Amino acid sequence: MVRIPTHRAPTHPGEMLLEEFLKPMGLSQKELAAGIHVPYQRINELVRGRRGVTPSTALRLARFFGMSPDFWLSLQLRWDLYHAQRSEASTLRAIRQIKRSRRAA
Incomplete structure (x- = not known):
């Protein structure tokens, strides 16, 4: 599996x-x-x-260049998540993961 570097912004x-x-x-x-x-x-x-890149643009670029629209949307998703993670870092740190008991599952 390819690891995406987290120490630098992904390519736009x-x-x-x-x-x-x-x-x-x-x-x-x-x-x-x-x-x-x-x-x-x-x-x-x-x-x-x-x-x-919107889904519409991804479809058009994919058709034009003969590739998958997933390529373009994946680039956009990585970009968006990287920047969202940084802009919401303090809020995310304040959120605690829920602890579920085994019986409740």
Whole structure:
């Protein structure tokens, strides 16, 4: 099983899109937007880390690049959980796990 590093932020899906797909393939953001039938602004905001990948965008990217939408949604989930864990750290520390008796189960 692959371990995801917890000491650093995961890669934002937009950075992955830019560095691993657009640049190597010589595609512009405008070409991608036209290819997946979304506004250019959506791709630009995604690449700049100001927008996340929605299920709709994941489906479109997956179709365009010939891959699974799970790839894109997993990147987004890792990003979201990492940042939620940090922003809610003090609240999470205050929550105590429930202790259930064996008879109650």
